[in-house]
Amino acid sequence: MDKERKLIIAGNWKMNKTVAESLDLASGLVRELKDVKEVDIAICPPFTALSEVSKAVIDSNIRLGAQNMSQNGYGAHTGEIAAGMLKEFSTKYVILGHSERREYQRESDELIAAKAKAAHEAGLKPIVCVGEQLEEREAGKTEDIVGTQVRGSLAGLTTEEMLGTVIAYEPVWAIGTGKTATAGQAQEVHAFIRNLLAELFDADTAKAVRIQYGGSVKPDNARELMSQPDVDGALVGGASLDVRNFSELIKNSI
Numbered sequence: 001m002d003k004e005r006k007l008i009i010a011g012n013w014k015m016n017k018t019v020a021e022s023l024d025l026a027s028g029l030v031r032e033l034k035d036v037k038e039v040d041i042a043i044c045p046p047f048t049a050l051s052e053v054s055k056a057v058i059d060s061n062i063r064l065g066a067q068n069m070s071q072n073g074y075g076a077h078t079g080e081i082a083a084g085m086l087k088e089f090s091t092k093y094v095i096l097g098h099s100e101r102r103e104y105q106r107e108s109d110e111l112i113a114a115k116a117k118a119a120h121e122a123g124l125k126p127i128v129c130v131g132e133q134l135e136e137r138e139a140g141k142t143e144d145i146v147g148t149q150v151r152g153s154l155a156g157l158t159t160e161e162m163l164g165t166v167i168a169y170e171p172v173w174a175i176g177t178g179k180t181a182t183a184g185q186a187q188e189v190h191a192f193i194r195n196l197l198a199e200l201f202d203a204d205t206a207k208a209v210r211i212q213y214g215g216s217v218k219p220d221n222a223r224e225l226m227s228q229p230d231v232d233g234a235l236v237g238g239a240s241l242d243v244r245n246f247s248e249l250i251k252n253s254i
């Protein structure tokens with residue numbers, strides 16, 4: 001597939017996998033995906049498996065991501081993980097503001113923006129998630145909601161930092177539900193986000209930033225979604241937990 005921006009497909013393992021299971025999954029993916037050059041591939045295991053998985057992917061084309069981090073540096077923040085700690089395992093990406101964290105941990109746009117800034121300062125590339133709830137879509141508020149999240153969660157980033165940021169558009173009603181947005185629905189919101197980036201930063205930055213789609217992406221719907229002009233990859237939950245599903249999904253996207 002001829003794309004304007006290189007696809008980036010990341011697997012969000014969420015709160016799944018022991019260390020041994022993580023190693024199995026990571027080494028299976030290294031084997032299956034070793035010849036893929038057309039896509040930037042990342043896997044985001046739980047914190048507990050980062051150390052071992054980093055060794056399994058070290059010489060491969062698979063990069064490591066984390067699922068969250070603190071907005072604070074080292075210090076008295078019990079139970080938190082600093083960006084510098086993630087860097088110890090050659091972590092490249094960090095997912096921020098996933099809808100589960102926005103909902104269950106009450107993460108605000110302001111907090112997500114602080115985390116995104118801290119990620120860049122430590123040399124990590126944030127994957128910033130945005131997306132509307134079903135009632136919001138049905139009430140015709142998708143652009144209002146997504147626009148507010150984009151403005152708020154990216155507030156304070158420099159143009160250079162924005163260029164090193166990935167946005168994941170994940171309609172909340174499509175996450176883990178088996179309901180995928182149609183390719184047309186995804187394209188519409190992706191184009192809206194890109195236009196907004198042009199307003200907030202500039203046209204060249206908007207053109208270069210990669211926007212992933214997330215929400216029940218599977219091997220059999222990946223190609224149609226990835227073929228949309230403003231869809232530059234996927235953030236994948238369920239289908240990233242299995243070697244065969246995730247590698248087929250990636251190969252079908254090319």
Ligand code: PEP
Nearest residue numbers: 175176214215216237238
């Ligand atoms: C996600 O949690 O980011 C996600 C997109 O999950 P799923 O692919 O399972 O819908």
